[in-house]
Amino acid sequence: MLSPIFYLFAAITLLGGIGVIAWKNPVSSALCMVASFVGIAGLFVGLNAYFVGVLQVLVYAGAIMVLFIFIIMLLDLKPSKYASFPPPTIAAAILIPLVIMFQLVVVISKTEAQPILINEASLKAAEKTELSLDPEAPNYIAKDSKIRKELSEGKLPDVHLIGNKLFTEFHFPLQVIGLLLLVATVGCIVLSRNTNSSQE
Amino acid sequence: MYASLNEYLIISGLLFCIGFAGVILRKNIIVIFMCLELMLAAASLTLVAFTRFKPFQQEGATTTLPDYDGQMLVFFIITVAAAEVAVGLAIIVALYRSRQTIHTDDLDALKG
Numbered sequence: 243m244l245s246p247i248f249y250l251f252a253a254i255t256l257l258g259g260i261g262v263i264a265w266k267n268p269v270s271s272a273l274c275m276v277a278s279f280v281g282i283a284g285l286f287v288g289l290n291a292y293f294v295g296v297l298q299v300l301v302y303a304g305a306i307m308v309l310f311i312f313i314i315m316l317l318d319l320k321p322s323k324y325a326s327f328p329p330p331t332i333a334a335a336i337l338i339p340l341v342i343m344f345q346l347v348v349v350i351s352k353t354e355a356q357p358i359l360i361n362e363a364s365l366k367a368a369e370k371t372e373l374s375l376d377p378e379a380p381n382y383i384a385k386d387s388k389i390r391k392e393l394s395e396g397k398l399p400d401v402h403l404i405g406n407k408l409f410t411e412f413h414f415p416l417q418v419i420g421l422l423l424l425v426a427t428v429g430c431i432v433l434s435r436n437t438n439s440s441q442e
Numbered sequence: 443m444y445a446s447l448n449e450y451l452i453i454s455g456l457l458f459c460i461g462f463a464g465v466i467l468r469k470n471i472i473v474i475f476m477c478l479e480l481m482l483a484a485a486s487l488t489l490v491a492f493t494r495f496k497p498f499q500q501e502g503a504t505t506t507l508p509d510y511d512g513q514m515l516v517f518f519i520i521t522v523a524a525a526e527v528a529v530g531l532a533i534i535v536a537l538y539r540s541r542q543t544i545h546t547d548d549l550d551a552l553k554g
Contacts (some may be wrong), residue, residue: 250443252453259457259480263464271473275480278457280485285450289494290508294516298483301520306479306527313531314472317538327467335466339459346455350448360494360506367456368507393507407510408517415514419521426525433532 248288255281268319272310279303290360292400362396369393380411450491458484460549471534471544475527486516 258278262271279302286295327335347368369390373383383389389406392399457480464477493512538544 245445245494248449249473251448255453256460259460259464262469262476262499263460263478268470268472275476278480279483282457282487285453285487286490288445288495289450289490289511291490291493291516294486294490294513294520297517297520298486301524302479302483306524309527309531310472310476313535317472317544328511331467335463337549339463339467343455343459344450350451360508364506370518372507381464402543403507403510404513405516411490412514415518419518422522426529428527430532431527433536 251281255285268314269311272307272314276303276307284358290398293404360398365393365396365398447491447495451488454487469546471546475530479523482519486519489516527531
């Protein structure tokens with residue numbers, strides 16, 4: 243990703259994050275969070291992770307935020323009677339993240355990371371070196387598949403590669419995630435049932 | 443001029459710290475929950491950045507198909523986060539129904 247675009251999306255992400263904790267009104271916080279997630283989705287797209295970027299906008303900025311705003315609306319919140327934050331809390335909220343950030347900066351300043359470009363030539367090379375024609379190999383892709391066709395044209399078939407990985411190597415975790423969603427659905431119904439009427 | 447891995451990691455770390463500060467600072471449970479989501483998103487950004495910057499080396503040549511294992515993990519993180527938000531907000535609604543508040547200073551039944 244080109245640096246100016248990267249800094250634009252990074253600024254959107256971080257300002258959105260600051261807005262979440264700075265605004266007193268929870269609805270403003272929720273809208274800032276949408277901005278932050280859209281910024282992160284832009285960063286994902288810049289990292290050639292198109293599918294995950296779309297997923298981030300659809301699931302987070304779409305579904306989850308609607309859920310948040312819906313609950314805020316439902317709860318009819320009154321302004322807090324506690325006016326300001328106590329100084330020890332503010333000190334902790336500044337110091338502990340600063341320590342974490344300091345550690346991160348120290349580690350990163352000692353590492354050397356070369357930027358890797360994804361372009362037409364490298365994708366054409368990847369089609370030959372990174373995919374296997376051996377059906378037993380974990381990175382096996384059939385010879386006349388769409389993945390190989392697009393790679394040899396110098397395009398990145400992001401969704402096809404993810405789908406291939408998800409339904410071969412990761413199909414058991416996918417089933418487990420399906421079960422988790424079922425449990426969450428049942429849990430929501432149980433939690434939101436009216437407890438008074440169920441006791442009668 | 444292209445953004446390097448370190449820049450992505452710094453942005454992700456900053457976002458994580460913002461979310462963490464929010465969890466410590468804010469007293470509204472819904473906003474605390476949003477800050478938790480921010481921290482999860484920061485972790486996702488780290489994972490995606492690492493998938494993109496992993497070189498594949500074979501016989502001297504370096505090619506660059508992204509490493510999709512990390513993106514699988516992000517996919518599962520997003521799914522788990524959606525389930526977590528659904529259950530968490532249901533708990534918050536149940537809490538509000540019984541205590542008429544979602545302010546953490548009022549929720550002292552455990553005498554913590």
